[in-house]
Amino acid sequence: xxxxxxxxxxxxxxxxxxxxxxxxxxxxxxxxxxxxxxxxxxxxxxxxxxxxxxxxxxxxxxxxxxxxxxxxxxxxxxxxxxxxxxxxxxxxxxxxxxxxxxxxxxxxxxxxxxxxxxxxxxxxxxxxxxxxxxxxxxxxxxxxxxxxxxxxxxxxxxxxxxxxxxxxxxxxxxxxxxxxxxxxxxxxxxxxxx
Numbered sequence: 001x002x003x004x005x006x007x008x009x010x011x012x013x014x015x016x017x018x019x020x021x022x023x024x025x026x027x028x029x030x031x032x033x034x035x036x037x038x039x040x041x042x043x044x045x046x047x048x049x050x051x052x053x054x055x056x057x058x059x060x061x062x063x064x065x066x067x068x069x070x071x072x073x074x075x076x077x078x079x080x081x082x083x084x085x086x087x088x089x090x091x092x093x094x095x096x097x098x099x100x101x102x103x104x105x106x107x108x109x110x111x112x113x114x115x116x117x118x119x120x121x122x123x124x125x126x127x128x129x130x131x132x133x134x135x136x137x138x139x140x141x142x143x144x145x146x147x148x149x150x151x152x153x154x155x156x157x158x159x160x161x162x163x164x165x166x167x168x169x170x171x172x173x174x175x176x177x178x179x180x181x182x183x184x185x186x187x188x189x190x191x192x193x194x
Contacts (some may be wrong), residue, residue, distance in 0.1 A: 023055070025073060035060055038080075038103075042073040049178035057087060057103050057111075066111045067103045079144040079152070086169055088116070090141045090151050094161055097139040102152075114172070118154045118165040121175050126160060173179055 024042040031037065040055040055076060057067040067089075073090040085105040103113045117123075118137040128135045139158040146152050150170040156163055159190040166177040 007066045027076070029080065030060075031080045031087070032082055033084040035085060036066070036080075036087070038078040038089060040071075041155050055089060055091060057089075061145075067101070068111045073138075077141065077144055079146060081146040081149045081152070083149045085149065086146075086152075088144050088146075090144060090154075092140065097137070097158075098141050100141070100154075104169065116167060116169075116172075118156065118167060118176055119158060121178060122158055122160060122163065122165075128157070 010133075016128050026039075026041040028037050028039040036057065036059055038055070038057045042051060042053050042060070044050070045052050051073055053071045053076065054075045055069055055071060056065050058065055058150050071091050071093075075098070078087055078172060079087045080087045086101065087103045089103065090098045090100045097119065100116050100118060101113050102116050103111060106112050118141070122139070132153075137159055139156060141154050141156045143155040144152060145155070145167065150166050151166055154165045154167075160183075161180055162182040164179040164181060165181075168174055168177075
């Protein structure tokens with residue numbers, strides 16, 4: 001009898017655990033001056049869309065998007081510079097690696113965006129070693145840190161190791177500065193200090 005009650009209780013607990021998904025992600029990253037934010041949330045839009053993640057940059061004083069896109073819930077991160085004039089957003093909706101954007105203030109009333117590629121130099125080196133496996137390059141961003149108002153650092157890893165990658169946003173044609181930390185892949189729990 002106790003075995004039957006125990007099994008019944010186990011089935012109820014497991015079915016309620018499996019039936020109730022975790023809390024959906026909802027993140028807000030405010031600019032240091034509090035005037036802007038980047039935010040994202042997960043939403044089940046039903047068929048045929050399924051689970052989606054809208055990502056939006058807005059002013060806190062009006063409801064219009066400065067920048068936005070829709071992704072899949074997986075990995076999204078963002079960081080503002082200290083002047084609140086630039087924001088980097090990284091989004092990795094699949095195993096193909098992150099898409100990374102710089103959203104920047106051109107004038108007091110005008111914003112612009114451009115895609116940036118922190119792993120471009122590493123990808124080119126990987127592609128040259130064996131062109132047949134270039135599609136297997138798997139970069140990932142662990143952390144985004146602004147070093148100054150125009151220099152942003154990515155702690156990331158890919159097939160060839162773990163790196164610190166620095167981009168000068170004031171010099172968009174300049175390749176990233178890369179410092180190799182290890183030949184190993186690190187997960188986000190092993191990041192250590194910058």
